[in-house]
Amino acid sequence: MAQPAELARRRMSSGAWRPWMQRALQLASLGAGRTSPNPLVGCLVLDRSGALVGEGFHRQAGTPHAEVHALRQAGARAQGGTAIVTLEPCCHHGRTPPCSEALMAAGVSRVVVAMRDPDPRVAGGGIAQLQAAGIEVISGVCEAEAQALNRSFIQRVQTGRPWGILKWAMSLDGRTALPNGSSQWISGPPARAWVHRLRAQCDAVLVGGGTLRADNPLLTSRGQRSPEPLRVVLSHSLDLPSTAQLWDQSEAATLVLHGSDAPPERQQQLDHLGIEHLALPDCQPKAALELLAQRGCNQVLWECGPELAAAALLDGCVQQVAGVIAPTLLGGLAARTPLGDLGLVDVNQAEPWGQQRLQSLGKDWLIELQR
Known part of the structure; x- marks a missing residue:
């Protein structure tokens, strides 16, 4: 169980990430009507200094996910940086490879997530995989907004x-x-x-x-x-x-x-x-x-x-x-x-x-x- 100091750190972290997550949610909404059966997802990548170096959103089912677009734009600058994503990264093989593996391969040190994926194929598995790889995960940032955006998928x-x-x-x-x-x-x-x-x-x-x-x-x-x-x-x-x-x-x-x-x-x-x-x-x-x-x-x-x-x-x-x-x-x-x-x-x-x-x-x- 997390100690009070740890809980306080998480609360401060969540507040600091809200503006970035809101930008990611705006990006996610650009895919409305074209991603089914997949959810709407947006992603930002910040470098070590906190500067925005990549962003993307899921454009259409069967095409690369939001994380892939953002990581491609960031390139090597993603190393040691932070990924901000509106939905827990997928950890299963579908029509595209798992996004959790793409984030680990890019060398990010932190992933900020708005909401967990209700899909049984993920359902916390993406977060667990990132944490097992030593990546810090902060979840629940703008969670209500993310759930509203993906109400149809849920x-x-x-x-x-x-x-x-x-x-x-x-x-x-x-x-x-x-x-x-x-x-x-x-x-x-x-x-x-x-x-x-x-x-x-x-x-x-x-x-x-x-x-x-x-x-x-x-x-x-x-x-x-x-x-x-x-x-x-x-x-x-x-x-x-x-x-x-x-x-x-x-x-x-x-x-x-x-x-x-x-x-x-x-x-x-x-x-x-x-x-x-x-x-x-x-x-x-x-x-x-x-x-x-x-x-x-x-x-x-x-x-x-x-x-x-x-x-x-x-x-x-x-x-x-x-x-x-x-x-x-x-x-x-x-x-x-x-x-x-x-x-x-x-x-x-x-x-x-x-x-x-x-x-x-x-x-x-x-x-x-x-x-």
């Missing part, structure tokens, strides 16, 4: 499902469409541009058959991400139109998930269109997300109708809600609302959401809630 590793974001646009009186189904456009151009940026940060965008039939969406980031997020349609019976923008895969791939009892002729229609489709024994949101997690998706966006949105919430597949509110009134008792029945019989049964954020998007307002 969610997938710990639950086997991606982080789910449920998004909708509605009028001030809570309508997402008129009684006749007209819905384009409730929100203005700034809000729609925000949606494109949000899609670019996600690995997949999910809709139901009803949304596909009613809106014929494109569901891309409009070129803000390459490759575009996977477009996923969840439809039990495959009652889908023969023509849809999603069937054109020149811009983005499309996957259709359906029930095991979907009519064979409808499955054959998708085969003819060249659309990948898979049967799920339980064609529900949870099963869909578990499959997407197996495909390496860390974060998914639900852009679906009220019934599927309610099912996703009830299935525990939504960790974040983003509602765009337009300063308009649509009216209509039969007009569509964002959510279907959640099974509540008393308003006190509604659980409160935390981490609220409000911002303006042109004439519209965005409210974000998070579990």
Whole structure:
């Protein structure tokens, strides 16, 4: 057990490293939307005198990790220096060699870590390997910020499902469409541009058959991400139109998930269109997300109708809600609302959401809630 003097030294050290770690976190965020199934990671290298001599971030899955980029830039100046990394260095062989070994080979004397890696293949092993090599490790610097940055990665590793974001646009009186189904456009151009940026940060965008039939969406980031997020349609019976923008895969791939009892002729229609489709024994949101997690998706966006949105919430597949509110009134008792029945019989049964954020998007307002 560490003595009081040692604990005091660690606290002082953590405070001194915070500005550097914040810079590393900023670098890590530059990889948003391109690293899945890997986490977002940033790294700095300081020489013996404390001067910045290298920095980098993980740019894309399958490419060198943040530590490698920073160490390459630092070169021989990393010897005896300090590496500052937002996530515990990996210690296993994947598509790239272990970063813990790269740090040891570079001869750094200290590694400052924001958070431990929840991946069972690491889970403290990277830190232990560095310490066994005589390298000082200071951990927990900006830990909360690092965990927030990699919330999607943590969610997938710990639950086997991606982080789910449920998004909708509605009028001030809570309508997402008129009684006749007209819905384009409730929100203005700034809000729609925000949606494109949000899609670019996600690995997949999910809709139901009803949304596909009613809106014929494109569901891309409009070129803000390459490759575009996977477009996923969840439809039990495959009652889908023969023509849809999603069937054109020149811009983005499309996957259709359906029930095991979907009519064979409808499955054959998708085969003819060249659309990948898979049967799920339980064609529900949870099963869909578990499959997407197996495909390496860390974060998914639900852009679906009220019934599927309610099912996703009830299935525990939504960790974040983003509602765009337009300063308009649509009216209509039969007009569509964002959510279907959640099974509540008393308003006190509604659980409160935390981490609220409000911002303006042109004439519209965005409210974000998070579990």
